[in-house]
Amino acid sequence: MRIFDQHLDPTMHTMNIDFAMARYAHEDAILREILKTTLDTLSKFMHMNKIKGVLLTGSVASGEGTVVDYNSCLIASDFDFLIYFDLIAFLKNRRYIENLSQEVSRKLVKNGFNTHVMFLPQFSLSNTMAYFSKSSIYEYEFALAAKNIFGKTPSFKKTARPTKEDALELAFTVVSDLVFLKFRKASKIEESYILAKRALTLLNSALIFYGVPVETYEKRIEVAKGCLSKGAFPLGQNDIRILDLFTEYKLSGSLQNLVVSLGFENVDDLVCYQIEFLRKLTTKILFYELVNLASKSIDTNLLYTDSLEKLTKALPNLLKAYSINSRTRSPSRIIGVILYAFGLLSRDRQRKELFATFLFHKQSPKIILNTILTLLFVLNNDSSGAKIVREVFSWINFDDASEIPTVFSLWQVSEKSIKLS
Numbered sequence: 098m099r100i101f102d103q104h105l106d107p108t109m110h111t112m113n114i115d116f117a118m119a120r121y122a123h124e125d126a127i128l129r130e131i132l133k134t135t136l137d138t139l140s141k142f143m144h145m146n147k148i149k150g151v152l153l154t155g156s157v158a159s160g161e162g163t164v165v166d167y168n169s170c171l172i173a174s175d176f177d178f179l180i181y182f183d184l185i186a187f188l189k190n191r192r193y194i195e196n197l198s199q200e201v202s203r204k205l206v207k208n209g210f211n212t213h214v215m216f217l218p219q220f221s222l223s224n225t226m227a228y229f230s231k232s233s234i235y236e237y238e239f240a241l242a243a244k245n246i247f248g249k250t251p252s253f254k255k256t257a258r259p260t261k262e263d264a265l266e267l268a269f270t271v272v273s274d275l276v277f278l279k280f281r282k283a284s285k286i287e288e289s290y291i292l293a294k295r296a297l298t299l300l301n302s303a304l305i306f307y308g309v310p311v312e313t314y315e316k317r318i319e320v321a322k323g324c325l326s327k328g329a330f331p332l333g334q335n336d337i338r339i340l341d342l343f344t345e346y347k348l349s350g351s352l353q354n355l356v357v358s359l360g361f362e363n364v365d366d367l368v369c370y371q372i373e374f375l376r377k378l379t380t381k382i383l384f385y386e387l388v389n390l391a392s393k394s395i396d397t398n399l400l401y402t403d404s405l406e407k408l409t410k411a412l413p414n415l416l417k418a419y420s421i422n423s424r425t426r427s428p429s430r431i432i433g434v435i436l437y438a439f440g441l442l443s444r445d446r447q448r449k450e451l452f453a454t455f456l457f458h459k460q461s462p463k464i465i466l467n468t469i470l471t472l473l474f475v476l477n478n479d480s481s482g483a484k485i486v487r488e489v490f491s492w493i494n495f496d497d498a499s500e501i502p503t504v505f506s507l508w509q510v511s512e513k514s515i516k517l518s
Contacts, residue, residue, distance in 0.1 A: 116158075116160065116244055118132075118158075118162045119157075119160065119161070119162040119163070119164065120160070120349065124162065124163070124164040124350060125162070127173060127210075128173060128174065130210075131210050131212060132153075134201070134204065134210075135176055135201050135214050136246070139201075139216070142197055142200075143197070145247070147182060147186045147190065148180060148181065148182060148186075148247065149248050150180075150181040150245065150249045150251060151178055151179070151246040151248060152181070152243050152244070152245055152246065153176070153177070154178070154179060154238065154239060154243045154244075155174065155176070155177045156174050156314065156347075157174050157175075158242055158243050158244040159242040159313055161313055161314050161315065161347065161348060162174040163290070163348070164350045165350045166350065167286050167352040167364075168286070170286045171210060171211060172211045172212070172286060172287055173210055173211065173212040175212060175213045175214070175215065176214045176215070177217065178215065178216050178217065178246070179219050180217065180218050181219050181248070181251060182218060183220065186220075187218055190218065191218045194216045195216065198215050198216045234259035234260070234267075234305070236253045236254050236257035237258055237312075239251075240253040242312050258310060259305045260305075261389070261390060262390075264303070264386060265302070265306070265386045265387070265419075266463075266467075267298055267301060267305070268299060268382050269467040269471065270295075270298065271295045271299055271375070271379050272379060272383070272467075272471050273508055274291065274295050275295075275372075275375060275376065276470050276473050277505050285364045285365055286352065286364055289355075289367055289368050292368065292371040292375055293347060293355070294343075294347060296343050296375055297314060297340065297347060299375075299378050299379060299382050300318070300321060300332070300340050303321070303331055303382055304317055304320060306389070307324055307331075309324065314344050314347050317344070318337075318341050321337055321340065325337055331382060332381070332400075333400070336381075339359075339374060342358050343355075352364065377405055379474070380408050380409055380412070381405070381408065383412060383415075383471065384399070384400070384408040384411060384412065384415070385400060387412070387415035387419055390418075390419065390422065391415060391418040391419070391422065413472065416472065419468070420460070420468050423460070423464045424459075425455070425459065425460050425461045425464070430455050430459060433452050433454075433455030433461060434452075434455050436455075437449060437452035437453055437456060448510060450490070450492070450493050450507060453492050457491070457492060462507070462511045463511055465489060466504070466508055469485065469486060470504070470508070472485055482501060483500040486500040487500060490503075490504075
C-alpha cells in the first residue's frame with residue numbers, strides 16, 4: 098500500500114508501518130488513513146533530517162486501536178508519538194512540535210475523524226535521567242508495545258517494570274479526567290468512549306499494583322478474572338463483568354452492543370451510568386492503593402460494599418500520608434527550582450506557576466496536583482474546592498471563579514513536563 102505522495106520528503110518513504118493497528122480490517126484501514134494524514138503533516142512542517150526517530154505508542158501500536166462509528170459520528174483511538182531529537186534541536190523545536198499536535202488534531206476533526214494526536218518531543222539524553230524521573234511504567238510499555246515508525250529505535254530498559262507508585266499515578270490520571278470532565282468539549286458518544294477507556298486504565302492500575310502488569314487490554318481482563326478467583330483483589334465480580342464489556346467495546350468499537358448489553362435505551366443513559374460506575378471504581382482503587390502504600394491494615398470487605406461512604410471519608414487522611422511519604426528528593430527539588438527560574442526569566446506564566454510548588458511546598462507539582470484533584474473529587478463541591486485551591490496555590494492571582502480552570506491548565510502543563518520525583 099502506497100502511503101505518501103511524490104511531493105513529500107523522500108525520507109518519509111522509509112517509514113515502517115507494517116503492523117496491525119486494530120482487530121478488524123475496516124477499522125485498521127481508517128486508522129491507517131489517520132496515520133497517513135498525521136505523518137503527511139509532520140513531513141510538511143518539520144525537516145525530517147532534524148528528527149532522530151519517531152515512535153508510535155498506545156493501543157494503535159499494540160494492534161488494539163478503536164474506531165467507533167455510531168449515528169454518523171466517527172471516533173478513533175488517540176495517536177501518541179515520541180519524536181526524538183538531539184539536545185539542541187529539542188530545545189529549538191519543543192514548543193513548535195507541541196503546537197503542531199494541535200494543528201494535526203484540528204485537521205483530522207475537520208476531515209471527520211474525532212481523534213487526538215500528540216507529538217511528545219524527547220531528546221537523546223532523556224534515558225540517562227532515570228534518577229530524576231519516574232519512567233518505569235513508560236519504559237515498560239514502550240519496550241513491549243511501541244512501534245518504531247522512523248529512524249533509530251531508542252534503547253529502553255527491557256527489565257523495567259511499573260511500580261506501585263506508577264499504578265497510583267494511573268489512578269490519579271482517572272481522577273483528573275473525572276474532575277475536569279465538564280471542561281472537555283465532547284459529545285455523549287465521545288464521553289462514553291473516554292469513560293470506558295478510563296475504567297480500563299483503572300483495571301491496569303489495579304493489576305500493576307497487584308503485581309501482574311499486562312501490556313494489552315485483551316490480556317488484562319483475562320488476568321483480572323484469574324486474580325479475582327485468588328482473592329485479595331480490589332475488584333468484585335460485578336466490576337469485572339462491566340470491565341469485560343468495556344474491553345469488548347474498546348476492541349470492537351461497537352457502542353450499540355455496549356448499550357444493549359447494559360440494558361439502556363440510549364447513549365445519554367449509558368454515560369450517566371458510566372460516570373457513577375467510574376466514581377465508585379476510582380474510590381475503590383484509590384482506597385486500596387493508598388492504604389497499602391501507607392502500610393496500614395485494610396478491611397477488604399469495605400471494597401465490595403455498595404455504599405462507599407466509609408472509603409470516601411478515609412481518603413483525605415490517606416492523601417495526607419501519601420503527600421508526606423512522597424517527599425521530593427533534594428536533587429529533583431534543585432532542578433525544579435531551576436525550571437521555575439527558567440519560567441520566570443522566559444515569562445512563561447504557566448510553568449512559573451507550576452514549578453513554584455518546589456519553592457512554596459518543597460514538593461513536585463504532580464504530588465501537589467494529585468492531592469488537590471483527589472480532594473476535589475472527594476468533595477464534589479466547587480465552593481469548597483475553590484477555597485482549597487486558593488490556599489495551596491497562594492502565589493497565583495486568581496480571577497473570580499477561575500480556580501478550577503487554572504488547576505486544569507496547570508495539570509495539562511504538568512503532563513508535558515518532566516516527572517520529577
